[in-house]
Amino acid sequence: MKTYICEICGDAYLGTEAPSKCPFCGADRSYIKSGGEASPAFRREGDISEESKKNLLETLDLEMKANAIYLCMAGKADSYELEKMYKRLAKVELEHATIVTKFLGLQMPSGLTEQCSDEDIENFKRTVELEEYASGLYTKFAKEVGEQKIKIFFAALAKVEAEHIELIKNYL
């Protein structure tokens, strides 16, 4: 067993080889480093521009909302597989929110409650819409922000959310 560390969320993965994606935040293999080569992931460093703060706060809201929506969908899922898939998505989005709070030096907000459909098919469609919106937003933020670390974070996140669409397409 070895220690691998994700440079996006800073969580350690213990295993015999690096996972193809971070199991916690979903970041690509390229961000997962051998323990000895990893540098500390994101945390508050100096001042963040007002524009970046605004983008990060919008991200925090969206991720908390996605977390609540996916918990609702997990509760309504018609199969064990879908329940577990939505629970994992909820945890991944919560991890994204946690990274943002580290950038901003904020406490984690309390969880929200969101409504969702009783029908899996409706929930799949809503998931795709939500993830398309998130992926587009983070792609735009990655271009806009000046701080290099925040740029990398948004680029990594845009890809994770786009992959969530691919995941749901398997069920449509």
Ligand SMILES: [Fe+2]
């Ligand atoms: Fe997310």
Ligand SMILES: [Fe+2]
């Ligand atoms: Fe997502």
